[in-house]
Amino acid sequence: MEDEEVLTYVNAGCRQGMEYLIEKYKPLVRAKARSYFLVGADREDIVQEGMIGLFKAVRDYKPEKQIPFKAFADICITRQVITAVKAATRQKHIPLNSYVSLNKKVFDEDSDKYLIEVIEEASVTNPEELLISKEEICFIESLVIELLSPFEKEVLRKYLSGITYQEIAKQLNKPVKSIDNALQRLKKKIEKKLQKKAEEDY
C-alpha cells in the first residue's frame, strides 16, 4: 500500500496505519537526528523532535497538492529538528548552518530543486532556515576534509547515511569498536573546531 493511501486511513482514525508510518519513517528520523550529533545536543531530544515533525507531517499532509508523502515528511521532520537544534544551541553561539549543511549531504537523493518546490508548496514559515549559503557548506566540508583521517571520513559518511554500527563495521571490515572510537574521535575534533570558530565569530 502506498503511503498516501495509508494516510487516508490514518486520518480516518486508524491507529495501525499510524504505527506503520512511524515504523517506516523511524530510520529517516534517526538519520536526521544523527546529522546533528555534532552540536552536542541531546540525541534523544532530537529524535523526539523528529518524531513530532513526522506527526505534523501526517496531520498536515494534503494529498491534493500532489506531493509524495515521503518528501513532505522529510521537510517537516527536518524543519522540526532544525528549530529544536536552533533553540538548543542559541546560547552556545554556534552557527546553525554548520549542521544543516551536513544534513543536506545525507539526503541529496532528493534534489535541491525538488526540496524548494516542496517547501513552497508546504508554505514553510521560515524557508530561509533551509537555505544554506555556498560558503557555509564549503566551510563544513573543508573542516571534514582537513580534520578527519580517511578512515574517519568513511565512518562518518556511512554513519550519516543511517546504517548501524554493525553494518558499518562489516562494510569496512573492522571491529565495531573501531567504528565507535572513530566516531568519538571525529566528533571531538569537529566540536572543538566549531567551538573555536564560534568564538572567533563573536
Added chain:
DNA sequence: AAGGATCCAACGTACTGTTA
C-alpha cells in the same frame, strides 16, 4: 536479562619536530 549504542579512558605504534 541480553544485546546494541554510546561514552570514556588508557594504551601501543608511527610519525614529526626539536635539541644537544
Added chain:
DNA sequence: TAACAGTACGTTGGATCCTT
C-alpha cells in the same frame, strides 16, 4: 644524528543507558 617529546591514529576494555 640519536634521543626525546608531542601528536595523531587506531585498538582495547569497561561502564552506562536504552531497547527488546
